[in-house]
Amino acid sequence: MTNRQIVIDYSEYEGLQELPAESRKLMDAAIAATETAYAPYSNFHVGAAVLLADGTMVTGSNQENAAYPSGLCAERTALFSASAQKPTQAVTALAVAGRDQKGRLTEASPCGACRQVLAEYETRYGNKVAIYTLLEGGRIRRVEGVKNLLPFLFETDLKPLA
Ligand code: THU
Numbered sequence: 001m002t003n004r005q006i007v008i009d010y011s012e013y014e015g016l017q018e019l020p021a022e023s024r025k026l027m028d029a030a031i032a033a034t035e036t037a038y039a040p041y042s043n044f045h046v047g048a049a050v051l052l053a054d055g056t057m058v059t060g061s062n063q064e065n066a067a068y069p070s071g072l073c074a075e076r077t078a079l080f081s082a083s084a085q086k087p088t089q090a091v092t093a094l095a096v097a098g099r100d101q102k103g104r105l106t107e108a109s110p111c112g113a114c115r116q117v118l119a120e121y122e123t124r125y126g127n128k129v130a131i132y133t134l135l136e137g138g139r140i141r142r143v144e145g146v147k148n149l150l151p152f153l154f155e156t157d158l159k160p161l162a
Pocket of ligand 1: 039042109110111
């Protein structure tokens, strides 16, 4: 038996003003996208913004449904939309922000299913994705690569057919 550890690397920025211009733009877009959420059941509004290799930004927000599991998180809405519109462009960064029932900006860290979906894009395009999460108090966490959010993620040696 061997005990092992996994190291998770992340950085924290004190606020939006500390972010480099490009990631600031991305987080601003994620924050703006919280306004497009359809979240009448949870009243928790999430915005996400995806940056593609050609510089395109694609936003998404959570879309809920009366049949609860039929709804979709902001992150997957943005990622699937980006992939559907620009399938040849690698995903390079993702920003996520939450807005609570009182309209205050708050933390929204990607759920497990969205992390698994992100992992697929890292494999598909062969690069790590920089993931920015808005935290309580306006700080921002950055991780480089989904394995910092989802160690031991599901991987197979099955390859896409094309
Ligand atoms: N949600 C997201 O859209 N992204 C996250 O990172 C966490 C949760 C959504 C799902 C649901 O519509 C609402 O937030 C409350 O869970």
